[in-house]
Amino acid sequence: MRHVDVVVIGAGAAGMMCAAVAAQRGRKVVLIDHAEKLAEKIRISGGGRCNFTNRRVTQENFISANPHFARSALAGYGPDDFLALIKRHGIAWHEKHRGQLFCDHSSEDIIEMLRRECDQGGVDWCMPCAVTEIVRAETNQGVEYRLATDQGPIHASNLVIATGGLAIPQLGATDFGLKVARQFGLKVIEPRPALVPLTFETSTWLPFAELSGLAIEAGISTGVGKKTQSFLEDVLFTHRGLSGPGILQISSYWQPGEPIVLDLAPGQEMAAMLIEAKSGSRQQLGTFLGTLWPKRLAEQWLGEDAAKRLADAPDRFLKDLGQRIQAWSIIPNGTAGYKKAEVMRGGVDTKGLDQRSMQAKSVQGLYFIGEVVDVTGWLGGYNFQWAWSSGVACGRSL
Numbered sequence: 030m031r032h033v034d035v036v037v038i039g040a041g042a043a044g045m046m047c048a049a050v051a052a053q054r055g056r057k058v059v060l061i062d063h064a065e066k067l068a069e070k071i072r073i074s075g076g077g078r079c080n081f082t083n084r085r086v087t088q089e090n091f092i093s094a095n096p097h098f099a100r101s102a103l104a105g106y107g108p109d110d111f112l113a114l115i116k117r118h119g120i121a122w123h124e125k126h127r128g129q130l131f132c133d134h135s136s137e138d139i140i141e142m143l144r145r146e147c148d149q150g151g152v153d154w155c156m157p158c159a160v161t162e163i164v165r166a167e168t169n170q171g172v173e174y175r176l177a178t179d180q181g182p183i184h185a186s187n188l189v190i191a192t193g194g195l196a197i198p199q200l201g202a203t204d205f206g207l208k209v210a211r212q213f214g215l216k217v218i219e220p221r222p223a224l225v226p227l228t229f230e231t232s233t234w235l236p237f238a239e240l241s242g243l244a245i246e247a248g249i250s251t252g253v254g255k256k257t258q259s260f261l262e263d264v265l266f267t268h269r270g271l272s273g274p275g276i277l278q279i280s281s282y283w284q285p286g287e288p289i290v291l292d293l294a295p296g297q298e299m300a301a302m303l304i305e306a307k308s309g310s311r312q313q314l315g316t317f318l319g320t321l322w323p324k325r326l327a328e329q330w331l332g333e334d335a336a337k338r339l340a341d342a343p344d345r346f347l348k349d350l351g352q353r354i355q356a357w358s359i360i361p362n363g364t365a366g367y368k369k370a371e372v373m374r375g376g377v378d379t380k381g382l383d384q385r386s387m388q389a390k391s392v393q394g395l396y397f398i399g400e401v402v403d404v405t406g407w408l409g410g411y412n413f414q415w416a417w418s419s420g421v422a423c424g425r426s427l
């Protein structure tokens with residue numbers, strides 16, 4: 030039987046960071062993971078180059094039932110701190126659009142760096158290892174977490190849950206963390222796939238399915254009034270619906286049954302442009318729009334109207350068409366699900382956690398970090414930044 034100060038379950042981004050920080054501060058740490066291979070999500074992230082953070086990180090880049098919760102951890106350990114760490118390890122990186130930072134070489138660099146940081150602190154690795162039971166006991170020496178595992182029992186004064194979200198179950202994602210939260214009476218905000226493609230009824234999508242593979246920049250929004258959220262990003266047509274960075278971003282805000290609204294000519298005054306282009310024009314509508322969009326999008330989107338001559342179209346029709354192009358409202362019938370999602374929205378309710386340490390307010394010695402917590406970042410390196418920040422906040426407080 031092993032007896033340690035801290036057991037961290039989940040050797041992903043948040044778990045390794047937390048274990049390294051706690052161990053380097055002198056804590057005796059065991060890091061458990063059920064996977065054969067270390068940190069698969071880091072490995073596949075950012076197309077194999079890991080978009081490990083973003084230059085500009087604010088609380089607005091995160092979604093949570095309590096939008097202020099992430100602030101303290103992000104302030105305590107931000108993008109510059111992580112950059113200093115990768116500089117120390119000699120990892121080359123570069124900036125892509127919108128402040129997104131990627132490894133020059135490979136995501137493996139980040140995994141190796143975290144592995145070395147853990148080894149430097151003397152973290153005791155336990156993987157692959159399945160935890161079958163967790164019992165909390167109050168002893169004369171204080172609180173003790175007694176874990177039954179297929180590698181034998183492990184007892185610890187502190188238990189950190191870093192088992193991530195439900196996205197990509199084929200890589201070993203489980204609801205373990207959510208179950209532990211419920212076991213100890215913590216509330217869970219309903220989990221949902223996020224940063225995920227959106228799908229449409231087959232009949233609605235039939236005319237657009239042929240556009241599969243086509244991408245254009247669009248304005249995308251959802252929600253009403255103060256709750257409207259918008260992005261200006263690329264949108265990709267697929268056989269079943271829409272994907273691409275703009276759709277992934279809006280998917281995290283989309284509520285089932287609600288429409289998403291696309292502006293297919295961002296920054297233009299389409300109605301005025303169409304009416305102005307009409308005079309003296311011999312062009313068909315499809316040909317005219319084909320100068321702004323890929324030709325097959327113009328033809329497919331306009332349908333029968335593609336053959337209409339611009340000069341013959343009444344101003345009212347063109348005004349209405351311009352408005353439809355800039356506010357194309359469509360209702361998804363769902364998402365492509367956890368198999369295709371990058372992250373899980375929802376998770377352990379932050380109301381039950383201390384924002385400085387990530388400790389459960391009502392359960393001494395129990396901590397939740399990373400994606401299992403109800404803090405979901407935008408696309409662009411924000412989810413890893415949350416994993417680093419929450420991992421460090423917890424590691425420092427242990």
Ligand SMILES: Cc1cc2nc3c(=O)[nH]c(=O)nc-3n(C[C@H](O)[C@H](O)[C@H](O)COP(=O)(O)OP(=O)(O)OC[C@H]3O[C@@H](n4cnc5c(N)ncnc54)[C@H](O)[C@@H]3O)c2cc1C
Pocket residue numbers: 038039040041042043044061062063064067068069070071073074075076079080081082158159160191192193194196197200201202203204205370371372398399400401409410411412413414416
């Ligand atoms: C395809 C893809 C690309 C992504 N790209 C990016 C990107 O470029 N930038 C970005 O910021 N974010 C990206 N993300 C999101 C990012 O990977 C996650 O938000 C991040 O890894 C969460 O860190 P975590 O430590 O909380 O969980 P994870 O990194 O998922 O780690 C959780 C660990 O817990 C283990 N585990 C799960 N259940 C159990 C159990 N029952 N027992 C023991 N161990 C268990 C898992 O094996 C895993 O090792 C991407 C996600 C995907 C799916």
